[in-house]
Amino acid sequence: MMRSYFKMIKPLDIIIVISLIILSFIPFFIFSVIHAGTVGKAYTAVISVNGEEIKQIDLTGHRGREIFDVHSDAGHVNTIEVYEGKIRIREADCRDQVCVLTGYISKPGETIVCLPNQVLIEITSDSGQDEDIIISS
């Protein structure tokens, strides 16, 4: 019984099935090649004080830990820490400590604000669009 089924399979059938399975992964490879390039998930943290941009940090290519101070006009200091693609304000001499309590941010659109010291950290993405895509049927 089974043999009659095997007999109906022609050589090209196997080739077609295999090539279709390979074909179905092509979009996946194309997308992974594109995303490996410049377009896509290149996140940048933009730090500004008093509305003026003072530093940009490439978060996607960032490895290890980097700690530096940001000085604002009235002599206030915010210590910023970048660690494995995430950024946070580690220490601040402001009175409410909201910025420190915000913790790490890593996704485009997220922000850390220190209102007393006028410090703003914002994450932007190269592709200019949010990750939050919702598709419903």
Add this chain to the structure above:
Amino acid sequence: MTKNQRMAYIALLSAQAVIISLVERAIPFPFMFAPGAKLGLANIITCMALYTLPVKDTIKVIFIRLLLSGLLGGTISSFMYSSSGAVLSFAGMWAVKKLGSNRVSLIGVSTAGAFLHNVGQLLVACWIAQTWSVLLYLPVLSVIGILAGIATGILANFLLTHVEKLEYYMFLQNTAEKK
């Protein structure tokens, strides 16, 4: 085949295809991880039409099935998905069948059809969502589609060789194509 016989046969195939797709829609699909994946049982009818009717009449069967199953239990979006899938899959199945019956069997034809049906659906989904990243979903759909395509190919082959009339019509069609 006389003209009336052919008309009745086209109507019969379309009716069967409509019923099959309605019944299939009523089956709750077991693979919850892949919404949108379907068995594509109506593909059996398309395969049979392709092997027993001229291209012109096969297109008629597919068109009637699309229209009726869309009207009887579909929405505009499901009609758009299934029609783009059906157009692509018919073109693919016809091309694969052109390779010759001694080189490729119904299994190859129906898997190609199932795969291209998924591609067509996802292209419409890409157009609706305005992003190409929907195509990343293709491997999940096409693996299920290809497995279902192998099954429908075997089924259609079984029908074509075991139902006397179908075998006779296939013989007529083969000789007409060779002329």
